[in-house]
Amino acid sequence: MKKIAMVDLLGQYQRVKPDIDQAIQRVLDSAVFVKGSEVKDFENELAAYLGVKHVIACGNGTDALQICLMALGLKPGDEVITPNFTFISTVEVSALLGLKPVLVDVESGTFNMDIASLERAITPKTKVIIPVHLFGQCANMDEILRIAAERGITVIEDVAQALSADYTLRIGKKVKAGTMGRMACTSFFPSKNLGCFGDGGAIMTNDSELAGTLSAITHHGMRKRYYYDLTGVNSRLDNIQAAILRVKLRHLDEYSAARNEAARYYDHALGSIKGITIPERSAFTTHVFHQYTIKLNEIDREALMKHLESRGIPSMIYYPFPCHLQQAFKYLNYREGDFPVTEALCKSVLSLPMHTEMDEEQLNFICNSIIEFVSPKS
Ligand SMILES: *Cc1c(COP(=O)(O)O)cnc(C)c1O
Numbered sequence: 196m197k198k199i200a201m202v203d204l205l206g207q208y209q210r211v212k213p214d215i216d217q218a219i220q221r222v223l224d225s226a227v228f229v230k231g232s233e234v235k236d237f238e239n240e241l242a243a244y245l246g247v248k249h250v251i252a253c254g255n256g257t258d259a260l261q262i263c264l265m266a267l268g269l270k271p272g273d274e275v276i277t278p279n280f281t282f283i284s285t286v287e288v289s290a291l292l293g294l295k296p297v298l299v300d301v302e303s304g305t306f307n308m309d310i311a312s313l314e315r316a317i318t319p320k321t322k323v324i325i326p327v328h329l330f331g332q333c334a335n336m337d338e339i340l341r342i343a344a345e346r347g348i349t350v351i352e353d354v355a356q357a358l359s360a361d362y363t364l365r366i367g368k369k370v371k372a373g374t375m376g377r378m379a380c381t382s383f384f385p386s387k388n389l390g391c392f393g394d395g396g397a398i399m400t401n402d403s404e405l406a407g408t409l410s411a412i413t414h415h416g417m418r419k420r421y422y423y424d425l426t427g428v429n430s431r432l433d434n435i436q437a438a439i440l441r442v443k444l445r446h447l448d449e450y451s452a453a454r455n456e457a458a459r460y461y462d463h464a465l466g467s468i469k470g471i472t473i474p475e476r477s478a479f480t481t482h483v484f485h486q487y488t489i490k491l492n493e494i495d496r497e498a499l500m501k502h503l504e505s506r507g508i509p510s511m512i513y514y515p516f517p518c519h520l521q522q523a524f525k526y527l528n529y530r531e532g533d534f535p536v537t538e539a540l541c542k543s544v545l546s547l548p549m550h551t552e553m554d555e556e557q558l559n560f561i562c563n564s565i566i567e568f569v570s571p572k573s
Contacts, residue, residue, distance in 0.1 A: 196421065196556050199548050201509045202386045206349040207450075209261035211442055218438035237441050241397065243406035244444060245371040247379075249406035251398045252432035253413045256355045256382025259396040261288040261352045262430065264323065268406045269294055273322040277353075278334075279518050281327045285353055286518045289323075296527065297321070298519050300534045304475035306488070306544075314342060323349045328357035328372050330488055330513075330546075331388070331454070333480035337365045338374045352379035354399075356485035358389050359447050363479050372480070373399045378409070383432070383440060388454070388485055389447050391436040412524045453551040454484035457558060461487055461547060462495040464562035468569055470494045486513055487549040494569055496545055502568045508561050511546045545557045 197206075208215060222233060238250040253259050264275065271293040277285035279298040283437035306329045313324065326334035326341050336352075343350045354360075354373035358381050363369050381387075383395030390448040398409050406426070411418050416427030432440075443450075458474075466473050472490040476482055484543040491499070500510050517537045519529035531538070547561060 196560060197318065197554065199244055199508050199557050200550065201511055201548050202550045204385055207550070212448065214442045215439055216441050222434045222438050228434050229431060232440065233434045233437040234432055237437040240441060242443055245374050245399060247374040247399045248401045248403065249399065251406060251409045251413060252437065253396045254307040254430035254432065254537065255394040256380055256396040257284040257288060258428065258430040259380035259398045260284055260351070260353065261291065261414045262409055262428065263380055263398055264288060264292055264294065265412050267323065267349060268404060268431065269322050270396045272320065273362040274318060274320045275323040275325060276313060276316050276321060277325045278327050279534045280306055280540050281329060281518070282514070282515065283518060285325045285327060286524060290524070296524065298529065299316060300535065300536045303536050303540065305332065305477050306330055306540065308339065310335055310338045313339065317346065321348055323351060325351045325353055327353040327361065330474070331357050331360060331483040332477055333357060333360055333362045333372050336362055337479065340375060350376035352376040354379050355382040355387060357483055359451050360483045361481045372425040374401070377402060378405065383436065388483055389443055391439050393436055395432045395436045395440065403502060450551045451483045452551060455482070457549060457553040458482070458487050460555070460558040461562065465489065465565065468566060470569055484549055488513065488544050488546045490543045492543065496543070499545070499565070499568050503564055506564045508564055509548060512544060514545050515541055517541050560571065
């Protein structure tokens with residue numbers, strides 16, 4: 196059996212090696228490493244794939260979020276709502292810009308932003324809502340967009356874990372994750388569903404004026420060469436990464452299909468095991484399984500992880516500790532107990548190996564090892 200990895204980036208590379216190698220060589224031969232045509236071409240190809248007017252590439256997903264917030268001209272203390280059960284970026288960039296991160300709880304089943312908690316968290320100072328499409332399926336965008344539109348709040352989607360997911364709007368129209376908010380951010384970190392061989396990120400928007408501002412901010416706030424209209428940053432995708440991403444974008448739908456196939460195997464094998472809850476699917480979104488995350492009930496998580504590890508099976512806890520109790524955000528004055536669902540999830544979730552190269556032998560071995568631990572034959 197092939198060694199089991201959380202993410203098999205080598206296996207994925209080997210499948211498309213001639214195309215990737217050729218793409219990298221093309222950039223090396225051009226000796227244009229920054230601001231080349233590969234980046235422009237990739238932006239256009241991703242825009243066409245998603246069905247969005249503008250894609251602005253940048254250095255990473257966290258920068259993308261920061262740049263979106265910078266483009267809105269917010270005032271210190273303006274409030275940015277983000278889910279608590281997530282990666283730290285959304286909270287971090289809000290704090291960094293002098294804005295106030297406001298956390299909301301999530302749904303226990305889908306792990307995505309809870310709408311009732313969102314409504315309770317809104318104040319006159321709320322300027323932005325950042326739903327994170329966690330683990331590969333979209334948050335309830337119909338409700339989030341309605342709530343935001345009624346109050347003139349900007350929505351920025353964090354689609355770093357759900358690029359290529361489809362969302363069916365209440366009106367029946369099917370759109371891609373990352374095309375519904377006023378802006379959306381994604382990451383091309385190697386382990387993401389569309390990953391490069393280093394760092395990378397992008398912003399999506401249908402607003403052409405905003406696209407110009409976002410693009411300027413990524414280049415030091417410069418519109419005309421050496422004239423700075425805005426305070427910007429230096430955040431760019433390089434030509435080699437763009438060339439790699441152009442190859443991998445052509446395979447993104449196959450990658451999502453492979454992840455779904457692995458997820459179906461897990462569902463089938465683990466769905467009826469006592470003490471294990473398989474990931475819930477929302478009706479309005481497809482799932483692209485950035486993670487396959489189960490919940491454990493009265494099963495010793497640490498011991499299960501050790502058991503799996505002893506069989507050469509990695510597993511990970513995304514996320515072990517909630518944002519509101521992190522040392523860096525103590526000043527927000529949240530307390531233990533403020534976010535019961537997030538706190539319970541941090542104690543009960545476990546993510547299993549999930550990638551595009553999983554085979555049946557590996558899946559079978561992983562599931563049997565879990566079952567053997569949970570319900571040992573006497
Ligand atoms: C990975 C990730 C980010 C950050 O992306 P980087 O490219 O690592 O900066 C932000 N939000 C979510 C939900 C992520 O998973």
